[in-house]
Amino acid sequence: MNLVESREEGEFRAQVQAWMREHLRGDFEPLRGCHGPGTPGFDVALAKRWEQTLASAGWVGIGWPREVGGTDLPLGRQIIFHEEYVRGGGPGRLGHIGEQLLAPTLIDHGTPEQKARFLPGIRAGTEYWAQGYSEPGAGSDLANVRTRARRDAASDEWLIDGQKVWTSWAQESDWIFVLARSEEGSVRHQGLTLLLVPLHQPGIEIRPIRQMTGSAEFNEVFFDGARTEGSLHLGAPGQGWKVAMALLGYERGVSTLGQQAQFRHELDLVIAAARANGAARDPVLRQRIAEAAMGLATLRFHALRVLGAAAGAMPREAWTAKYAWSNWRRDLGRLAIDVLGAAGDVVNGDADRARLQQLWLGSRADTIYAGTNEIQLNLIAERALGMPR
Amino acid sequence: MDLVLNDDQQLIAETAADFLAEVCDSRAMRAAADSADGFDRALWRRIGEMGWCGVQASEHEGGLGLGWVELALLQEQLGRRLACVPYFDSVALAASLLRRVGTNGAGLLAEATAGTAVVVVALEATDGVARQLADGGWRLDGCWPQVPAAGWADHLLLCARDANEAPVLLATATARVRIRPLHTIDATRRSAELHADGLTLPADACLSRGAALEPALQGARDLAAIALAAEQLGVAQQCLDLTLAHTAQRVQFGQAIAGFQAVKHRCAQMLVMIEAARSAVYGAAAVADTDPDPATLAFHATQALCAATEAAQFGAQEAIQLHGGVGFTWEYDVQLYFKRAQAASVRLGALSRWRERIAAQLLDSLP
Numbered sequence A: 001m002n003l004v005e006s007r008e009e010g011e012f013r014a015q016v017q018a019w020m021r022e023h024l025r026g027d028f029e030p031l032r033g034c035h036g037p038g039t040p041g042f043d044v045a046l047a048k049r050w051e052q053t054l055a056s057a058g059w060v061g062i063g064w065p066r067e068v069g070g071t072d073l074p075l076g077r078q079i080i081f082h083e084e085y086v087r088g089g090g091p092g093r094l095g096h097i098g099e100q101l102l103a104p105t106l107i108d109h110g111t112p113e114q115k116a117r118f119l120p121g122i123r124a125g126t127e128y129w130a131q132g133y134s135e136p137g138a139g140s141d142l143a144n145v146r147t148r149a150r151r152d153a154a155s156d157e158w159l160i161d162g163q164k165v166w167t168s169w170a171q172e173s174d175w176i177f178v179l180a181r182s183e184e185g186s187v188r189h190q191g192l193t194l195l196l197v198p199l200h201q202p203g204i205e206i207r208p209i210r211q212m213t214g215s216a217e218f219n220e221v222f223f224d225g226a227r228t229e230g231s232l233h234l235g236a237p238g239q240g241w242k243v244a245m246a247l248l249g250y251e252r253g254v255s256t257l258g259q260q261a262q263f264r265h266e267l268d269l270v271i272a273a274a275r276a277n278g279a280a281r282d283p284v285l286r287q288r289i290a291e292a293a294m295g296l297a298t299l300r301f302h303a304l305r306v307l308g309a310a311a312g313a314m315p316r317e318a319w320t321a322k323y324a325w326s327n328w329r330r331d332l333g334r335l336a337i338d339v340l341g342a343a344g345d346v347v348n349g350d351a352d353r354a355r356l357q358q359l360w361l362g363s364r365a366d367t368i369y370a371g372t373n374e375i376q377l378n379l380i381a382e383r384a385l386g387m388p389r
Numbered sequence B: 001m002d003l004v005l006n007d008d009q010q011l012i013a014e015t016a017a018d019f020l021a022e023v024c025d026s027r028a029m030r031a032a033a034d035s036a037d038g039f040d041r042a043l044w045r046r047i048g049e050m051g052w053c054g055v056q057a058s059e060h061e062g063g064l065g066l067g068w069v070e071l072a073l074l075q076e077q078l079g080r081r082l083a084c085v086p087y088f089d090s091v092a093l094a095a096s097l098l099r100r101v102g103t104n105g106a107g108l109l110a111e112a113t114a115g116t117a118v119v120v121v122a123l124e125a126t127d128g129v130a131r132q133l134a135d136g137g138w139r140l141d142g143c144w145p146q147v148p149a150a151g152w153a154d155h156l157l158l159c160a161r162d163a164n165e166a167p168v169l170l171a172t173a174t175a176r177v178r179i180r181p182l183h184t185i186d187a188t189r190r191s192a193e194l195h196a197d198g199l200t201l202p203a204d205a206c207l208s209r210g211a212a213l214e215p216a217l218q219g220a221r222d223l224a225a226i227a228l229a230a231e232q233l234g235v236a237q238q239c240l241d242l243t244l245a246h247t248a249q250r251v252q253f254g255q256a257i258a259g260f261q262a263v264k265h266r267c268a269q270m271l272v273m274i275e276a277a278r279s280a281v282y283g284a285a286a287v288a289d290t291d292p293d294p295a296t297l298a299f300h301a302t303q304a305l306c307a308a309t310e311a312a313q314f315g316a317q318e319a320i321q322l323h324g325g326v327g328f329t330w331e332y333d334v335q336l337y338f339k340r341a342q343a344a345s346v347r348l349g350a351l352s353r354w355r356e357r358i359a360a361q362l363l364d365s366l367p
Helices: A007-023 A026-031 A044-056 A075-087 A096-109 A112-124 A240-252 A255-277 A283-308 A316-345 A351-365 A373-384 B007-023 B026-034 B041-049 B068-080 B087-100 B103-114 B210-249 B261-288 B294-328 B334-345 B351-363
Strands: A129-132 A148-152 A157-165 A175-181 A192-198 A204-209 A218-229 B119-122 B129-132 B138-148 B155-161 B167-173 B178-181 B191-201 B206-209
Touching (some): A026 A044, A044 A112, A096 A240, A157 A192, A175 A240, A255 A316, A255 A351, A283 A316, A283 B294, A283 B351, A316 A351, A373 B261, B007 B041, B068 B087, B068 B210, B068 B261, B087 B119, B138 B167, B155 B191, B210 B261, B210 B294, B210 B334, B261 B294, B294 B334
Antiparallel strands (some): A148 A157, A157 A218
16 A cells, blocks of 8 residues: 655656646647547547647557557556646547557457557557447347347458447547457357457448537447458457457556546536635535545545556456446536536536536436446446345 | 555454454444443453554554554454444544643553553533643533543543633543443443533643644544544445345345345445445545645545445445344344444534535635
């Protein structure tokens, strides 16, 4: 147990801060604090240039091993980078799905050819990935996937038919990893394959879904005879479920600490709004603001426990992390709109107010995606507590 | 940076858990709670012999030289077993206060950390007036209406006000104060009403006073809050463990009720709160070991206390509910945890006051 930062870590922190100050300015200024695609005014082309700026400074793949082009920074420094990135106003990472989800899976389960082909594009910020898991009939019940993949002997390609949904940022991505049923007649977890599929092709249609926030970062993705090379299955054909689950396991990575730095920024906006409009004098709101701040500090301590656990271990506290942060943030969203009061209903062009309104609405998704509250509680009961299935 | 227990800390927690499972099981705990003064003296003696009272004290003070993390681990296990001993009162609160006042308290501190004497702080007086006498001694009048563990104490540290309304901290042997034991719903932690009627004390009974005393009291309360939170964490954990054991063997509709989603989700929510509380408690204890500034200590102590209290109160309430009818009986232990969770939730004052302090940090300072 160690909460004290070493001198070297302190220097590294200062280095990241300085880099952010030097680079997130000028042309990149409009990206400051932007959550991501879907945020009003988010300039995707600019965000991709920003990703490339990060990449050329060596800030992409900081947790990857050196032999695949990473910098293999110790955990403590990865945490510091993610914290200072967000603190410095760094925008939502367009490369997140590629860097944080697909890349670790490729590193563990990919063939040498797949690694050589895909990791450099992710590392350079030139290729972007989307995740094709959920379907209209396979949400919480992901094993009910119906999208079909079959091998076309003539062309040695995979042919894919079906539909994915809630696909974040598909409209801005180049590739998608698709969980598909590759063995005819198979059911549930059997007979699934995880395929790496180029998005820009005639067999794929992407339709944005307008969300309750008014923006559209989710999409429906339709596959109608879409194609990918015969070698582009990640893990063995038929073993897709195992690989797909391993991929989800990387989601509780060090980037959660960067996410918390974003939460801190949101909490600061709530506090600033309360001070500005007098809500800070309301005794009940004062209690809730104190609770929110302390809850966030607990999320940070929690992440430091989970991340410190032995690699591959899944202690009890790891199972509760997603439920804890998503419900904390949903409560923060409610607090934000309560602090705004009646003015919370009015859209007036004020950026900070818009941010709080978006927080209130957007946080309703947190307890749904990546395993709903209800699925999380099932997992906690069954996996962490060993209660009967 | 990490917040994972090291091997030694893991060993301390496991050893304490095993020891208390043996000597402080439900039967032993209930026997102590039902005894005349509710104090498990045999257990307290063994705790003293093992050095637990000095776990966090420096080696210079005769302690083990470990930290608040280790103290919290012991306190957690004591909470889990509702041990009827004044560990929190004497070791976490009184010793912390003694460490922060002048050298007059050194003798008492040595006794508290050696476990040879129980020292209890009486914080809240309804009317405690200390008048300084011509010879420098003190004459004390007052009532401290509800002081937990006071009946078990060898020495008392009484908070009072002097003629100028400035705070004074006076030490006295318990025997010199009039003590009226109170009947408490939480039988595992007795309280007493204290009276001083013209009690005269020598000049060196005054351990601290005035401007120096306020921050000492505040700091000691904040540190103690981390230990109290650890105790509540133990309460919450035991509530879950009892509930898991019960629901695994209770059969209704032809199956163990642990298989029903309504039951599973409630247990899962208990674990969410417990693990959050554990993170808050271990984190706050680790912060306490880094010699934090007062505002930082206050923030994390409050954080731990709020998180652990919530976990304990929710855990105890759901434990009763999920035990069903037997949860409402005197025979089953969950009711004891329910009572302790409530008593401990106000042990250091209402949580709303703690939260308000943090709100003031966040909202009232200049930006």
